Amino acid sequence: MPLSSRHLLGLAGVPKEDIQLILDTAVTFREVLERPIKKVPTLQGKTVVNLFFENSTRTRISFELAQKRLSADTVNFSTSTSSTKKGETFKDTVRNIEAMKIDMIVVRHQSAGVPQFLTQISNAHIINAGDGRHEHPTQALLDMYSIKERLGKLAGLKVCIVGDVAHSRVALSNIFGLKAMGADVSVCGPPTLIPKGIESIGVKVIHDIDKAIAEHDVLNVLRIQLERKAGSSIPTTREYHNYFGITADRIEKNNKDVVILHPGPINRGVEISSEVADGPYQVILDQVTNGVAIRMAVLYLLGTMNN
Amino acid sequence: MRLVLKGLTLINPDQKLNSKSDLLIEDGKIKKIGDLTKEELKDAEILELEGKYCAPGFFDMHIHLREPGREDEETVVTGSNAAAAGGFTGVACMPNTDPTTDSAEVVRFIKEKAKNHLVDVFPIGAASVDRKGESLAPIAEMFDAGAVAFSDDGVAIKTASLLRSVMEYSLMYDAPIIEHCEDESLADGHMNEGETSTFLGLPGIPTVAEDLTVMRDIIMAEYTGARVHIAHISSKNAVDLVRQGKKKGIKVTAEVAPHHFTLSEESLKGYNTNFKMNPPLRTRDDVEAMIEGLKDGTIDCIASDHAPHSIEEKEMEFIYAPNGILGLETQIGLACTELLHKKHLTLDQLVEKMAVNPRKILNIEVPKIAEGENANLTIFDPNEIWTVDISKFKSKSKNSPFDKKLLTGKSVAVINNSQLYFEGNFRKI
Ligand SMILES: [Zn+2]
Numbered sequence A: 001m002p003l004s005s006r007h008l009l010g011l012a013g014v015p016k017e018d019i020q021l022i023l024d025t026a027v028t029f030r031e032v033l034e035r036p037i038k039k040v041p042t043l044q045g046k047t048v049v050n051l052f053f054e055n056s057t058r059t060r061i062s063f064e065l066a067q068k069r070l071s072a073d074t075v076n077f078s079t080s081t082s083s084t085k086k087g088e089t090f091k092d093t094v095r096n097i098e099a100m101k102i103d104m105i106v107v108r109h110q111s112a113g114v115p116q117f118l119t120q121i122s123n124a125h126i127i128n129a130g131d132g133r134h135e136h137p138t139q140a141l142l143d144m145y146s147i148k149e150r151l152g153k154l155a156g157l158k159v160c161i162v163g164d165v166a167h168s169r170v171a172l173s174n175i176f177g178l179k180a181m182g183a184d185v186s187v188c189g190p191p192t193l194i195p196k197g198i199e200s201i202g203v204k205v206i207h208d209i210d211k212a213i214a215e216h217d218v219l220n221v222l223r224i225q226l227e228r229k230a231g232s233s234i235p236t237t238r239e240y241h242n243y244f245g246i247t248a249d250r251i252e253k254n255n256k257d258v259v260i261l262h263p264g265p266i267n268r269g270v271e272i273s274s275e276v277a278d279g280p281y282q283v284i285l286d287q288v289t290n291g292v293a294i295r296m297a298v299l300y301l302l303g304t305m306n307n
Numbered sequence B: 001m002r003l004v005l006k007g008l009t010l011i012n013p014d015q016k017l018n019s020k021s022d023l024l025i026e027d028g029k030i031k032k033i034g035d036l037t038k039e040e041l042k043d044a045e046i047l048e049l050e051g052k053y054c055a056p057g058f059f060d061m062h063i064h065l066r067e068p069g070r071e072d073e074e075t076v077v078t079g080s081n082a083a084a085a086g087g088f089t090g091v092a093c094m095p096n097t098d099p100t101t102d103s104a105e106v107v108r109f110i111k112e113k114a115k116n117h118l119v120d121v122f123p124i125g126a127a128s129v130d131r132k133g134e135s136l137a138p139i140a141e142m143f144d145a146g147a148v149a150f151s152d153d154g155v156a157i158k159t160a161s162l163l164r165s166v167m168e169y170s171l172m173y174d175a176p177i178i179e180h181c182e183d184e185s186l187a188d189g190h191m192n193e194g195e196t197s198t199f200l201g202l203p204g205i206p207t208v209a210e211d212l213t214v215m216r217d218i219i220m221a222e223y224t225g226a227r228v229h230i231a232h233i234s235s236k237n238a239v240d241l242v243r244q245g246k247k248k249g250i251k252v253t254a255e256v257a258p259h260h261f262t263l264s265e266e267s268l269k270g271y272n273t274n275f276k277m278n279p280p281l282r283t284r285d286d287v288e289a290m291i292e293g294l295k296d297g298t299i300d301c302i303a304s305d306h307a308p309h310s311i312e313e314k315e316m317e318f319i320y321a322p323n324g325i326l327g328l329e330t331q332i333g334l335a336c337t338e339l340l341h342k343k344h345l346t347l348d349q350l351v352e353k354m355a356v357n358p359r360k361i362l363n364i365e366v367p368k369i370a371e372g373e374n375a376n377l378t379i380f381d382p383n384e385i386w387t388v389d390i391s392k393f394k395s396k397s398k399n400s401p402f403d404k405k406l407l408t409g410k411s412v413a414v415i416n417n418s419q420l421y422f423e424g425n426f427r428k429i
């Protein structure tokens, strides 16, 4: 059974069956990655462009590795080497890349909506690797994969996304994906970091971190972007840690079984204390291999689709 | 030459006129209203206009011509052509040109470019030098050169102290200060802030950014006694503030753009940059408040905020695309479709908001439909059903979200300055 869409623009509106298919396929690739020869010929002869208008070494390397493992040809195009700086428009850039007869584009961009825009100007399959503060579907799929790996299920779980929800591209994708899979989702943070009207997509908003720890099975803790808008959203990282940080005390007091997920890299002593990161708690940190497996699954499912 | 317009219903609420009659126009003047004799019909060109309406020429008091500066997007002439095609005989153009219309020289330059056109073009001068909000622009010199109002449109006048100076200075000429109401410190976004912006992951502009500036401006108008005109009002609270201001007797007027009484933020789903404008499309509630404001007279007039942009500039990543859409050639259609046919406004009210009130706000004489007067007329058919086709636009740009939309109501002809625009052509009459 193929995916219901020929692109992965986000997880909003993606049916449960598609998400399940990606997660199941990733299990297979996860096994491949444990083999001595980690390469399969599945996407031989296919060309994938990694179109990165914003620097994100981690995500790009993960995608690139996934492409190599699938034997696809990879072209990297990032802003530092791009011609958009020389006044060429985004559209021209894409047209020029299209001329190379490509099959898929993995795109990262500062502006929400760019992956959707790409579908209008390119015939390739589009994979969103993060658009503005909108979505980052493969990261959310990876998070879901890791949760499922730890707890055996997603349906019925209570998950809370903690931190800078307003500026995060991971939060929305997690909310849409987890809800589709039957989980119950909340967000927790100071009101300045919670976007207006988020309740309308079916999440509960809480501002009390103790309550968040006590009432949820999983906390997905977002990285606080220290460089972003300092001063207008949170007064100091110290105050943030004191009121919203995940500490050993809080876990001991509220819920010793809570699973803490952090996509990394962690700001120790800000969103999570070192004690928690290194201690005897249920912590899931950056899952590099799972990330490659998820991206292989997405590339494979889209790349082998009949157009 | 002699032109006979047959079968028209003449309508001008300013003259309490509403009657069916033929018109004889000779050398650009209204020669006779009423039944025409054989003699008068002889050698005249006759236009059969049964069922159509004839009003004082419509006036759009908020458009952007891109001359001087971006003649690739619109010039004074192409913008005036678009105005004529859309059913307007007069427009007022905003000063965010390059160089800024902040001197008598640029005001005269625009007037010079508009000379001999059917459409009268009235420049609006900048309120502050280069619209920077730092120092007073030469308001007196610009007024004498032909500027009819002052505005920093694109942004609000930056500080309360400069706003005060501009308002006080304008008192000498009873010229309105037109405000683009937006608190800059809250306006770091690309669409209306709310459920939809959160869903789309786009930074939002909250309605309070508009409301706070509307409030400031109304209070300052009360204090100085000056006239303030709220441009492109779009939020429900802002309409309420204007309503209260009027009740208190403060000299505040307001305009609304057709897109703000037609479309809501929902249109942004899909990230089509032709729905990106400032102020942004708001919620359905706000749209209803615009209609309510038009009905009870809180909103005095309809103005398009016609903002031409090149295709290259609009076909861009959403956050980098410029704000603004075309408006001149869809305005009558949208007003008839959304307001007249949905029974929110009467034909009289529509003419008031599109021909009479804009001129009154700008202290421009409202044309009369009377014998001996210059013919300054819009002839329109509120019942004509047509499909918007941007490829037929007279505007140099094509950035309209209404392409392919079915509308009811269209301009048939305009007459002004001894010229007729009819069936796509200008002619001396
Ligand atoms: Zn404006």
Ligand SMILES: [Zn+2]
Pocket (backbone or CB within 6 Å): B062, B063, B064, B094, B153, B154, B305
């Ligand atoms: Zn404007």
